[in-house]
Amino acid sequence: xxxxxxxxxxxxxxxxxxxxxxxxxxxxxxxxxxxxxxxxxxxxxxxxxxxxxxxxxxxxxxxxxxxxxxxxxxxxxxxxxxxxxxxxxxxxxxxxxxxxxxxxxxxxxxxxxxxxxxxxxxxxxxxxxxxxxxxxxxxxxxxxxxxxxxxxxxxxxxxxxxxxxxxxxxxxxxxxxxxxxxxxxxxxxxxxxxxxxxxxxxxxxxxxxxxxxxxxxxxxxxxxxxxxxxxxxxxxxxxxxxxxxxxxxxxxxxxxxxxxxxxxxxxxxxxxxxxxxxxxxxxxxxxxxxxxxxxxxxxxxxxxxxxxxxxxxxxxxxxxxxxxxxxxxxxxxxxxxxxxxxxxxxxxxxxxxxx
Numbered sequence: 001x002x003x004x005x006x007x008x009x010x011x012x013x014x015x016x017x018x019x020x021x022x023x024x025x026x027x028x029x030x031x032x033x034x035x036x037x038x039x040x041x042x043x044x045x046x047x048x049x050x051x052x053x054x055x056x057x058x059x060x061x062x063x064x065x066x067x068x069x070x071x072x073x074x075x076x077x078x079x080x081x082x083x084x085x086x087x088x089x090x091x092x093x094x095x096x097x098x099x100x101x102x103x104x105x106x107x108x109x110x111x112x113x114x115x116x117x118x119x120x121x122x123x124x125x126x127x128x129x130x131x132x133x134x135x136x137x138x139x140x141x142x143x144x145x146x147x148x149x150x151x152x153x154x155x156x157x158x159x160x161x162x163x164x165x166x167x168x169x170x171x172x173x174x175x176x177x178x179x180x181x182x183x184x185x186x187x188x189x190x191x192x193x194x195x196x197x198x199x200x201x202x203x204x205x206x207x208x209x210x211x212x213x214x215x216x217x218x219x220x221x222x223x224x225x226x227x228x229x230x231x232x233x234x235x236x237x238x239x240x241x242x243x244x245x246x247x248x249x250x251x252x253x254x255x256x257x258x259x260x261x262x263x264x265x266x267x268x269x270x271x272x273x274x275x276x277x278x279x280x281x282x283x284x285x286x287x288x289x290x291x292x293x294x295x296x297x298x299x300x301x302x303x304x305x306x307x308x309x310x311x312x313x314x315x316x317x318x319x320x321x322x323x324x325x326x327x328x329x330x331x332x333x334x335x336x337x338x339x340x341x342x343x344x345x346x347x348x349x350x351x352x353x354x355x
Contacts, residue, residue, distance in 0.1 A: 011290060011296055014289070014290070014300070015299060015300065015303070018300065018303040018304065018307070019303060021303075021307055022081070022303055022306055022307055022310075025306075025307050025310045025311060026077055026078070026081065026310065027039045027042055027043070029073075029077045029080075029310050029311065029313070029314050030042045030069060030073045030074055030077050032314055032318060033068070033073060033317070033318070034321065034322070035064075035065075035068055037065055037068065037069060041061050041065060041069070042069055042074075044057055044058075044059075044060075044061065045061060045065065045066050045069045045070055046069070046070070046074065049070055075207045075208055075209050075211070075212060076204050076205075076207035076313065077310055077313070078207075078212055079204055079207040079211060079212055079215070079271060079272070080204050080207075080272075080306075080309045080310045080312075080313045080327075081306040081309065081310055082212060082215045082216050082219055082268070082306075083204070083215070083268050083271070083272045083275065083278075083309050084278060084282075084302075084305035084306040084307070084308055084309030084310065085219050085223075085302045085305055085306050086215060086218070086219045086222075086264045086265070086267070086268035087105060087265075087268060087275065087278040087279040087282075087305055087309070088278060088279060088282045088283060088286075088301040088302050088304065088305030088306075089219065089222060089223055089226065089264060089298065089301065089302060089305075090105035090261045090264050090265050090268075090279050091104070091105045091278065091279025091280060091282060091283040091301070091305075092226075092233075092283040092286070092294065092297055092298055092301050093105075093226065093233070093257050093260065093261050094107060094108070094261060094279070095283050095284075096233045096236050096237060096257075096294065097165075097236065097254065097257050097258075097261075098165075098166060099236070099237055104276075104279060104280045105261065105265055105279035105280075106173070106265070106274070106276065106279070107166065107169050107170070107173075108146075108147070108150050108165070108168075108169035108172075108173075108258075108261070108262070108265075109146050109150055109168075109169045109170070109171075109172035109173030109176055110143045110146050110147055110150075110261075110262055110265045110266055110269070111143075111173075111265065111269050111274045112146065112172070112173040112174075112176035112177050112180065113142040113143050113145060113146025113147075113149075113172070113176050113266075114139040114140070114142045114143045114146075114265075114266055114269040114270060114274075115139075115142070115176065115177070115180045115200050115269075115274060116142050116176050116179050116180050116183065117138040117139055117141050117142030117143075118135055118138055118139045118142065118196070118199060118200075118270075118273075119180050119183045119184060119196045119199075119200070120138065120183060121134045121135045121138040121139075122135065122195055122196045122199060123183065123184070123186075123187045123188070123189075123193070123196055124183075124188075126138060127141075135199075135270065136211070136214070136270040136271060137270075138270075139266065139269055139270035139271075140266045140267060140270045142176075142266070143262060143265060143266025143267075143269060143270070144262065144263075144266060146172055146176060146262075147258065147259070147262035147266070149168075149172055150165065150168045150169050150172050150258075151255075151258055153168035153171075153172070154168045165258075180200070184196055184197070198273075198326055199273040200273055200274055200328075201273065201274065201326030201327075201328040201329055202272055202273040202274055202275035202276075202326050202327040202328030202329075202331070203272065203273050203316075203324070203326055203327060203328075204272055204313050204327060205317075205324060207271075211271045214267060215267045215268055215270075215271055218263055218264055218267045219264060219267075219268075222260050222263070222264050223298065223302065225260065226260070226294070226298055227294075227295065227298060227299075229253075230293070230294040230295040230298065232248050232253055233294040234292070234293060234294055235248050236248070236250070236253070237292065272327075273326070273327075273328065274328055275309070275327055275328045275331055276328055276331055276332055276335070277331045277332055277334075277335030277336065277339070278305055278308060278309060278331060278335070279305075280335070280339065281335045281338065281339050282301050282304050282305045282308065283297065283301050284339075285304065286300045286301040286304060308331075309327070309331075312327050312330045312331050312334065313327050313330075315330050316329070316330045
């Protein structure tokens with residue numbers, strides 16, 4: 001069966017297979033660590049913490065096991081799933097927006113803008129009135145300001161040009177990266193430099209339940225909107241003239257997509273740092289597997305992104321245990337060579353299917 005020509009029955013089978021793999025990934029990722037805990041215990045502890053089921057479960061685990069599962073590992077694994085979903089969604093949208101299957105969600109410079117604000121918070125205690133959420137709000141604020149700058153630079157006569165959008169993103173990203181490096185050189189403590197550099201390479205080590213709410217809501221709302229607009233995303237691949245003929249207001253739709261991608265990226269980067277290659281590789285593979293219809297590409301990309309980030313984080317925290325690798329290092333080491341291999345072997349074209 002050719003790529004992009006899967007029938008509906010096969011697509012649903014593939015979707016539910018990925019969903020099952022995701023459930024198994026969450027379960028076994030939580031069990032892995034210095035303290036081994038069985039999958040059954042993981043589910044029992046999880047279900048017992050749900051108010052409507054807690055009284056019906058026989059509590060035969062220790063307090064230490066509950067703390068490890070509920071307070072440490074499960075929030076981290078779920079945050080990884082949310083981050084993977086968010087980066088994958090943004091990758092799909094950016095590639096459709098630029099009509100380029102090799103486009104990256106960080107191409108607009110939003111990640112670099114987040115890094116500037118985050119390093120100010122980490123190294124100099126900026127935004128102290130936000131307390132423990134200073135890093136989250138700082139990174140989001142940096143992403144928002146970067147998005148506004150790129151948006152303003154890409155307009156010509158009140159309309160956004162894709163080429164200018166791309167070039168503006170690259171230029172702003174370079175400027176923001178330089179600003180981040182300058183801020184790091186001014187750091188008063190060497191330990192702060194290490195912490196900032198570790199965050200910029202991506203990490204889920206500080207995951208907490210309260211960090212899940214905002215990213216989850218943003219990703220879910222963005223996904224729902226994009227699924228309803230899947231037809232418009234498909235039309236976007238056909239070019240401006242075809243989109244106008246089919247009744248899609250291309251300028252307005254682009255503006256909305258820029259806002260959505262900026263919001264999702266800023267929120268995700270705020271809680272995880274910069275994690276590369278997820279938004280680049282996952283949408284590309286999804287289109288190879290299910291074609292270019294965004295009604296299929298979006299759900300499949302999300303599930304694959306969740307699974308990849310979860311296992312990348314597991315590898316990052318176990319391979320050098322008790323120390324951890326930045327998750328961005330893992331995704332780059334795995335995603336880079338795989339993507340090169342994919343490019344050399346594939347005859348894929350962005351419109352979907354084979355050449």
